[in-house]
Amino acid sequence: ETGVTQTPRHLVMGMTNKKSLKCEQHLGHNAMYWYKQSAKKPLELMFVYSLEERVENNSVPSRFSPECPNSSHLFLHLHTLQPEDSALYLCASSRGSGNEQFFGPGTRLTVL
Amino acid sequence: GEDVEQSLFLSVREGDSSVINCTYTDSSSTYLYWYKQEPGAGLQLLTYIFSNMDMKQDQRLTVLLNKKDKHLSLRIADTQTGDSAIYFCAVLITSGTYKYIFGTGTRLKVLA
Numbered sequence: 001e002t003g004v005t006q007t008p009r010h011l012v013m014g015m016t017n018k019k020s021l022k023c024e025q026h027l028g029h030n031a032m033y034w035y036k037q038s039a040k041k042p043l044e045l046m047f048v049y050s051l052e053e054r055v056e057n058n059s060v061p062s063r064f065s066p067e068c069p070n071s072s073h074l075f076l077h078l079h080t081l082q083p084e085d086s087a088l089y090l091c092a093s094s095r096g097s098g099n100e101q102f103f104g105p106g107t108r109l110t111v112l
Numbered sequence: 113g114e115d116v117e118q119s120l121f122l123s124v125r126e127g128d129s130s131v132i133n134c135t136y137t138d139s140s141s142t143y144l145y146w147y148k149q150e151p152g153a154g155l156q157l158l159t160y161i162f163s164n165m166d167m168k169q170d171q172r173l174t175v176l177l178n179k180k181d182k183h184l185s186l187r188i189a190d191t192q193t194g195d196s197a198i199y200f201c202a203v204l205i206t207s208g209t210y211k212y213i214f215g216t217g218t219r220l221k222v223l224a
Contacts, residue, residue: 101155101157
């Protein structure tokens with residue numbers, strides 16, 4: 001039990017769909033992260049929220065839109081994605097942005 | 113720029129020791145982490161070492177840090193088939209804003 005849950009675990013969507021990924025942490029952490037994991041590539045940090053404010057955005061395409069309504073919940077809204085966006089999307093949380101991160105199981109996204 | 117490198121694959125026989133290596137470029141790394149990812153799961157923190165330490169041992173795991181060469185290794189003693197997974201090295205850089213940099217991961221295969 002990692003204390004970080006993600007739903008759905010698997011998602012297949014067309015390029016014109018709109019969907020959202022959800023992450024929830026039960027660890028009392030105040031920083032949350034979205035990562036993209038593609039085959040044979042380093043983990044790519046997409047967004048960081050600390051104290052519910054976005055502090056880092058590594059120039060991710062605007063078709064990915066994060067939302068952090070409170071310190072326990074993080075969403076990633078998806079809109080008109082491309083097939084190359086197919087990947088495992090991992091959520092993580094930490095106590096402060098400088099401490100070790102605890103990861104959720106990920107959402108396996110396939111864009112057709 | 114910051115970079116963390118790992119070899120992609122490692123195969124060992126059950127009962128042998130495994131050594132997974134990682135090199136990094138940024139000398140301002142403060143914490144260095146090892147994560148394990150089993151199939152279909154998120155990343156699980158295995159162990160970490162602070163940059164002023166040379167070695168840390170935790171049951172079957174031994175972490176060695178050579179700061180001069182910017183080299184980190186994870187040794188798994190008496191490797192078991194359940195250790196088959198992808199192992200990620202990650203460094204925390206604290207010059208300026210906090211930043212996590214992950215390696216590409218090393219896929220460990222344990223042969224019975």
